[in-house]
Amino acid sequence: MLGDITLGQYFPGKSILHYMDPRVKLVLLFIYIIALFVFDTYGCYAVATVFTVALVLLSKIPAGMVIRSLKPIMWLVIISFIMHIFSHDGEVIFQLGAFKATVEGIIKGFLISLRLLLLIIVSSLLMFTTSPLLLTDALEDLLKPLKKIGFPAHELAMMMTIAMRFIPTLLEETDKIMKAQQARGVDFESGNFINRAKQMVPILVPLFISAFRRADELAMAMEARCYHGGEGRTRMKKLLVGKLDYICITWFIFVIGALAGLKIMEI
Amino acid sequence: MSIILQDVTYTYMPGTPFERTAIENVSIEIPSGKITAIAGHTGSGKSTLIQHLSGLLKPSNGKVLVDDVDINIKNNNESKMARRQVGMVFQYPEQQLFEETVEADIAFGPRNLGLTEEEISVRVKEAMEFVNLDYDTYAKRSPFQLSGGQMRRVAIAGIIAMHPKYLVLDEPVAGLDPRSKEELLKRIRKLHEKQGITIVFISHNMEDIANMADKVIIMNQGKILLEGSPKEVFDMSQADDILLAGLLPPKTAIILDELNRGGLKVDTSAYTVEKGVELIYQALKEAGKC
Amino acid sequence: MDFIRCENMSHIYNSGQENQHEALKNINLTIKSGEFLTILGTNGSGKSTLAKHFNALLLPSEGKCLVDGMDTANVDDTWNIRQKIGMVFQNPDNQIIAAIVEDDVAFGPENIGMQPAVIKEQVYTALKAVNMKKFRKFSPSRLSGGQKQRIAIAGALAMNTKCLVLDEPTAMLDPQGRLEVMNTVKELNHQQGITVVNITHFMDEAALSDRVIVMEKGKIIKEGTPREIFADVKGMKKLGLDVPVAAEIAYRLRDKGVKLPKDIMTTEDLVKALCQ
Numbered sequence: 001m002l003g004d005i006t007l008g009q010y011f012p013g014k015s016i017l018h019y020m021d022p023r024v025k026l027v028l029l030f031i032y033i034i035a036l037f038v039f040d041t042y043g044c045y046a047v048a049t050v051f052t053v054a055l056v057l058l059s060k061i062p063a064g065m066v067i068r069s070l071k072p073i074m075w076l077v078i079i080s081f082i083m084h085i086f087s088h089d090g091e092v093i094f095q096l097g098a099f100k101a102t103v104e105g106i107i108k109g110f111l112i113s114l115r116l117l118l119l120i121i122v123s124s125l126l127m128f129t130t131s132p133l134l135l136t137d138a139l140e141d142l143l144k145p146l147k148k149i150g151f152p153a154h155e156l157a158m159m160m161t162i163a164m165r166f167i168p169t170l171l172e173e174t175d176k177i178m179k180a181q182q183a184r185g186v187d188f189e190s191g192n193f194i195n196r197a198k199q200m201v202p203i204l205v206p207l208f209i210s211a212f213r214r215a216d217e218l219a220m221a222m223e224a225r226c227y228h229g230g231e232g233r234t235r236m237k238k239l240l241v242g243k244l245d246y247i248c249i250t251w252f253i254f255v256i257g258a259l260a261g262l263k264i265m266e267i
Numbered sequence: 268m269s270i271i272l273q274d275v276t277y278t279y280m281p282g283t284p285f286e287r288t289a290i291e292n293v294s295i296e297i298p299s300g301k302i303t304a305i306a307g308h309t310g311s312g313k314s315t316l317i318q319h320l321s322g323l324l325k326p327s328n329g330k331v332l333v334d335d336v337d338i339n340i341k342n343n344n345e346s347k348m349a350r351r352q353v354g355m356v357f358q359y360p361e362q363q364l365f366e367e368t369v370e371a372d373i374a375f376g377p378r379n380l381g382l383t384e385e386e387i388s389v390r391v392k393e394a395m396e397f398v399n400l401d402y403d404t405y406a407k408r409s410p411f412q413l414s415g416g417q418m419r420r421v422a423i424a425g426i427i428a429m430h431p432k433y434l435v436l437d438e439p440v441a442g443l444d445p446r447s448k449e450e451l452l453k454r455i456r457k458l459h460e461k462q463g464i465t466i467v468f469i470s471h472n473m474e475d476i477a478n479m480a481d482k483v484i485i486m487n488q489g490k491i492l493l494e495g496s497p498k499e500v501f502d503m504s505q506a507d508d509i510l511l512a513g514l515l516p517p518k519t520a521i522i523l524d525e526l527n528r529g530g531l532k533v534d535t536s537a538y539t540v541e542k543g544v545e546l547i548y549q550a551l552k553e554a555g556k557c
Numbered sequence: 558m559d560f561i562r563c564e565n566m567s568h569i570y571n572s573g574q575e576n577q578h579e580a581l582k583n584i585n586l587t588i589k590s591g592e593f594l595t596i597l598g599t600n601g602s603g604k605s606t607l608a609k610h611f612n613a614l615l616l617p618s619e620g621k622c623l624v625d626g627m628d629t630a631n632v633d634d635t636w637n638i639r640q641k642i643g644m645v646f647q648n649p650d651n652q653i654i655a656a657i658v659e660d661d662v663a664f665g666p667e668n669i670g671m672q673p674a675v676i677k678e679q680v681y682t683a684l685k686a687v688n689m690k691k692f693r694k695f696s697p698s699r700l701s702g703g704q705k706q707r708i709a710i711a712g713a714l715a716m717n718t719k720c721l722v723l724d725e726p727t728a729m730l731d732p733q734g735r736l737e738v739m740n741t742v743k744e745l746n747h748q749q750g751i752t753v754v755n756i757t758h759f760m761d762e763a764a765l766s767d768r769v770i771v772m773e774k775g776k777i778i779k780e781g782t783p784r785e786i787f788a789d790v791k792g793m794k795k796l797g798l799d800v801p802v803a804a805e806i807a808y809r810l811r812d813k814g815v816k817l818p819k820d821i822m823t824t825e826d827l828v829k830a831l832c833q
Contacts, residue, residue, distance in 0.1 A: 132656070133655075133656055133657065133660070161654070161655065161656070162654065164656050165653065165654065165655060165656045165697075168698050169650055169698070176357060176362075177362070177363055179318065179323045179357070180355075180357045180360065180362075180363040181363060182323060183321060183323060183354070183355035183356075183357070183426070184363075184375055184376040184379060184425060184426065184429070185351075185375075185376050185378075185379025185380055185429065186379060187379075201365065202363075202365050202375070205365035206362055206363050206364065206365050209362075209365075209411070210362055213651075214650075214651050217646060217648060217651035217652065218651050218652065218654070220614060220646070221644070221646055221651065221652035221654070222654060222664075223614060223639075224612055224614060224639060224643070224644040225639070225643075225654075225664055225665040225668060225712060225713070225716070226636050226639045226640055226665055226668040226669050226716065227664070227668045228636070228668065232669075232670045233667050233668055233670065234666075234667050234670050234671060234672060234673060234676070235667055235673065236659075236660070236663035236666070236667060236673055236676040236677060236680065237660075237663075237673070238673055308731045308732070308733050308734075309701055309702060309730075309731045309733075309734065310701065414600065414601065415600060416600070441728075441729065442647075442725075442728045442729060443600075443758075444599045444600045444758050444797065444798075445599070445758055445797060445798055445799040446599050446797030446798075447599075447600065471731045471732050474802070513731060513732065513733035514731075514732055514733075515732050518801075518802035518803070518824075519802060519806070521824060522802065522803060522806060522824050522827060522828075525824050525825075525827075525828045526827070526828055526831060526832060528828075529828040529829075529831070529832035530832045531831055531832045540802060540805055540806060540809070543806060544806055544809040544810060544813070547806065547810060547831070548810060548813055548815065551810075551815060551831070556815075556831075
């Protein structure tokens with residue numbers, strides 16, 4: 001029932017992208033996304049597409065999995081494509097009532113859709129090649145400077161860590177409670193909307209009670225293990241920016257440089 | 268009349284990298300009117316097995332028959348009625364309580380069966396009596412203010428009130444202290460004797476199984492390892508199999524065996540304390556030691 | 558040397574409120590360094606409340622609790638006390654914090670600010686001590702209950718704990734898991750001299766310890782070696798507790814007039830007494 005849900009998209013492997021420091025990956029991804037929006041000539045799109053495909057190949061993630069990760073946003077891409085076809089002035093191809101489809105529209109729509117797809121592909125590459133744990137560590141580290149203005153970076157990361165640890169447990173529990181209530185005659189598969197909503201009560205109440213109890217016990221266990229917030233806390237695993245990362249950063253700078261060059265020359 | 272599993276195989280998440288066969292080609296019979304105990308270590312497939320008895324899991328392969336009716340036929344009334352014959356109490360059932368009062372929680376199952384309010388109220392009272400919870404004291408209380416042992420009895424009453432012919436319990440006494448454990452087992456046995464309800468229960472505790480069961484099934488790695496009367500299963504010649512399955516034979520059986528090895532000629536056919544004491548006493552008499 | 562000392566200790570929950578409840582009454586108890594103590598009692602007898610005083614998760618309402626000479630009521634010593642006393646709770650799922658075994662074991666050492674290199678060493682040694690070295694990269698969700706509890710023990714050992722307080726650590730485990738956990742605990746007690754306080758409902762676990770205390774209604778009502786405690790079969794049953802099977806068989810045989818010593822507790826004792 002709920003067993004089919006797997007957590008995150010992490011796909012363990014041994015590629016350059018897997019071995020890169022997660023913080024470097026996060027920062028570069030951020031820059032690349034901005035670059036995709038700023039550098040928007042045909043030449044830029046061509047280079048960005050080649051670069052993104054190269055990244056996919058480099059990651060050794062099966063292409064099928066990457067394509068599957070596009071599925072949820074496919075509708076968004078299609079709708080935005082259609083909207084663009086009709087919303088630009090230029091050479092009219094055909095007309096639907098007041099809406100005019102133009103050549104410029106098709107080209108613009110294609111480019112925007114391509115940009116969206118590239119964006120999703122690189123973002124999912126990050127998820128595919130970085131374990132959720134490293135990702136939280138990276139986030140905590142990157143957000144650390146914000147602590148000075150009172151941003152709870154450590155707390156946020158700890159919350160994410162615990163959430164990741166407990167999601168499988170709570171899914172299992174939900175499954176169990178659903179079955180237990182089914183054994184008491186609840187029918188989840190039929191009835192109208194209101195009836196079905198009502199049937200959530202016997203699941204949600206026990207689930208919440210259990211989640212609170214777990215939270216309580218976990219808090220106690222953490223206290224017993226000397227947890228007292230981020231202050232004075234060290235980490236066993238230190239993230240390290242290594243040689244590989246510097247090489248990757250250098251290459252990345254070349255790509256961004258090329259994109260900027262093409263933009264300036266308006267190719 | 269019985270529950271019959273024919274060649275049942277169940278695979279979790281088939282077709283994914285997480286695919287795992289929990290039980291494989293299991294064929295057993297749960298005889299009506301008896302107490303059947305199922306033992307096995309965590310992950311041996313016993314919980315998966317019992318969820319098949321009431322149709323909560325549908326076999327990937329094979330059939331489940333309750334009183335000769337296949338319970339997994341879709342949109343079939345006879346099949347649905349057969350499923351209702353089997354009441355299922357999960358491990359730590361107190362975690363499924365959700366109503367504001369004990370009475371309302373126990374009434375939840377019967378209400379889902381579509382019974383009249385009068386009938387429901389009769390069943391709630393009767394079920395509370397069976398689990399030894401005084402109606403006047405507890406009916407209007409919140410189940411969440413009760414002790415762990417009491418909450419568990421409320422949860423079990425909720426299933427009993429649905430009047431199942433077969434009652435399946437997954438580790439009914441796990442986590443209880445010896446007193447609450449004793450009390451609950453006594454109640455389950457009484458339910459069996461007074462109402463003739465067929466009991467199936469999972470336990471790790473061979474003492475409890477020895478004291479209660481007419482039939483014992485021991486599972487290991489998704490298969491039936493041993494099956495038979497307690498006398499057959501707990502025969503010390505099979506002790507190694509039981510140990511291999513991650514379980515311990517009843518202490519009394521071990522003690523009798525050790526006594527024999529130590530030189531006291533004693534009949535080793537007992538597995539409960541009462542019977543064990545009797546046999547040792549006899550042996551001592553014969554040996555002229557008392 | 559006294560490692561833990563409770564002096565006239567009481568604990569009142571919800572003091573001054575309608576639902577006020579005195580969970581501990583005037584407890585006097587000393588636990589020696591290196592001792593293996595078992596606490597028995599029915600649910601609600603105050604066992605867990607008592608255990609939580611040992612590492613300052615609860616503070617006495619009256620009286621004192623001293624750990625290695627430090628008063629648990631002294632806030633400055635709270636973290637020192639918790640480092641010295643490791644706790645393992647009943648539900649293995651609700652005490653594992655990280656999604657990878659070695660990260661979880663490192664959690665305690667990280668909290669007390671050990672250096673990364675030291676933590677790595679501590680985690681390695683601790684996992685080795687509980688025999689879980691090869692699972693260090695595993696996700697806890699793939700471990701059995703017994704393995705999870707051993708990870709929890711490793712989490713305490715990695716902080717250089719001197720004493721393990723175990724609150725029904727085996728209640729949710731199968732026989733195999735119980736055996737694994739108790740063997741680990743016994744080994745740590747014997748070989749590393751770690752003080753152990755074990756709360757349990759399983760009488761054969763109690764038989765492993767040096768000393769047993771029995772609690773009822775917030776008071777310590779019996780104290781002695783396991784043999785002394787289990788000699789009183791009738792008294793234990795009356796308290797809603799149990800005795801090991803060998804002790805019960807011996808008791809019933811004595812009842813029938815067989816001459817047997819009163820302190821039979823294990824199968825070996827019984828065989829020795831009956832087969833001479």
